[in-house]
Amino acid sequence: MTALRVLRHPDLSASEQLDALLPLLDIPGVQKVLRSNLKPVFEDARTDGIDLSRPPADMHVWLQKPLGRIGDDLGAAKPNTYNARATALSRMYERLRELGAVTANPVADLPRHARERATDPLPSRVELQRLHVHATDPHVRAALHLIDDLAFTMTDLLTLRWAQVDLSRERLLRRTECRLPQASLQALHALARLDAAPLNPDAADQRVFPFDDQQLRARLWQAFQAADVAWVPPSQLRMAALRDHGLVVTASPHLAAHQFGFTDVRAYQQAVDLARALSVRDPDDTAASRGD
Secondary structure, eight states: OOHHHHHHOSSOOHHHHHHHHHHHHOOSSOHHHHHHHHHHHHHHHHHHTOOTTSOOTTHHHHHHHHHHOBTTBTTOSOHHHHHHHHHHHHHHHHHHHHTTSOSSOTTTTOOOOOOTTTTSOBOOHHHHHHHHHHOOSHHHHHHHHHHHHHOOOHHHHHHOBGGGEETTTTEEESSSEEEOOHHHHHHHHHHHHHHOGGGOGGGTTSBSSOSOHHHHHHHHHHHHHHHTOOOOOHHHHHHHHHHHHTTTOOSOHHHHHHHTTOSOHHHHHHHHHHHHHSOBOOHHHHHHHTTO
16 A cells, blocks of 8 residues: 555544554654654544645644644643654655655644743854864764754755755755755765765665664764764754854845745744844853863
């Protein structure tokens, strides 16, 4: 049974749909967590008669219920739970889009809730530069540059395939087409020489970062240790990127949004405004807290 037939099957329960669908999609990440995050959406889609392969025009409005509920208690989910569910759904749609089952990801521009610890200071530019200097793993170096140059999410990294990278044109395709800044371009060239994937047509569908979520996070964490920088999750690295680069792009708001993977200008501007509103941690303070 194809992914599209599973989504449209009239008799399968939400659990049966997920049991059949997830092995077909092979989405990176812990499968039990992914299933748990997707289940409320599939349950409510069944109850409300929503065909997830043909998202309604008011999809973002409808999603507030399954993403935000805990059992029958509407709006009870914490911001991090809401965001985790939205991210899982976005990963699902990205994979369905790659397989040709849907034409677009309807969740790509869904606004996320402020993190429960959104007041945590973001890493400073000095710390980020130190990370780049000390990153020796080619995959980690490329991941850090894509996050810092183009505000890549973990989903973007884990679903990026060589077929979406055009090194000769210095372009990359995710939800939008992006121009590759020099640092990211050089890092991807280094990976291309390592993987030889762009030279082999049969390898075009190979993932640029052949890891699952936990493996890539572990590699990033090791880079933080080597650079003597206090650990922050990739989501905060992305916010720091939007803080530092989000308004530097000399282009129309529409083109600037596309450069950072946003198809909606308003969602892009909201993300940049939030990033610029967060405080920046002092590298000396974080060093002192580690006893340096």
